Amino acid sequence: MPAPDTQTQHDEDRALLNNAVSEAGVIALSYYQKKLKTWMKDGDSIVTEADIAVNEHLHRKLAQARPHYGWLSEETEDDAHRLQRTRVWVVDPIDGTRAFAKGKPHFTISVALVEAGRPVLAALFNPATDEFFEAEIGQGALLSGEPIKVGHRRKIEGARMAAHGPMFKHPAWREPWPEMEIIERNSVAYRIALVACDAADAALALNTKNDWDLAAADLILHEAGGRFTSHDGKVPIYNQEIPRHRSLLAAGPELYEALFARVGALKLPG
Known part of the structure; x- marks a missing residue:
């Protein structure tokens, strides 16, 4: 168990995080399934005005509240x-932007x-399906307030x-x-979260991912066993x-071993 003062800080940070991500979901939904301003970055990565609006909200709520944390x-x-x-906030304002831009409910707001x-x-929130995943180290993982475990x-x-x-072919x-x-889910974080709540058995990707794709889902899966x-x-x-x-492999303990062997x-x- 963390020391009392550390636990108090975690409790305050958790409340701050969950509130900020919940509010970010409202902002995302205000743009969802509507005509969006979009542009490309890094050659093939799409960005929408919703990504920027959610990012600005999270920065305002989290970074300004904890100026001694990184971003x-x-x-x-x-x-x-x-x-x-x-301590560093690791943020993907909308993970699964392509799905979001197409009006598909396969995106999440991901913050660790x-x-x-x-x-x-x-905290990992899909506001289109009202699925709110959260976790604290050593305290288990929740989906909309209920404990979750892997299969x-x-x-x-x-x-x-x-x-x-197609990767498997x-x-x-x-x-x-x-x-x-x-x-198939465009959001990498969402794929991992589905494993955490036993809506999927495993997630595998053999291409490069970034911290913001993985960090929140990593903890949620770990805390779900x-x-x-x-x-x-x-x-x-x-x-x-x-x-x-370079890649990711996520699963329950038994299936993880079978997949790792392969x-x-x-x-x-590269």
């Missing part, structure tokens, strides 16, 4: 001063508080896999994957100089 957000120019901060490289608080599936065959389906696989139920690593078994460390991660030795290009 890392997909929609804010990176500031290296975060590397000197013990990272301390010494690992998430200690998390106990062991076999890959028949598993509900939250991933990009790639000719580079030495042996074909067994039949699975593929759950799941395992979360890169495909080769490395536990993510957040708020590094380059806040990127993908753990892969050597990915």
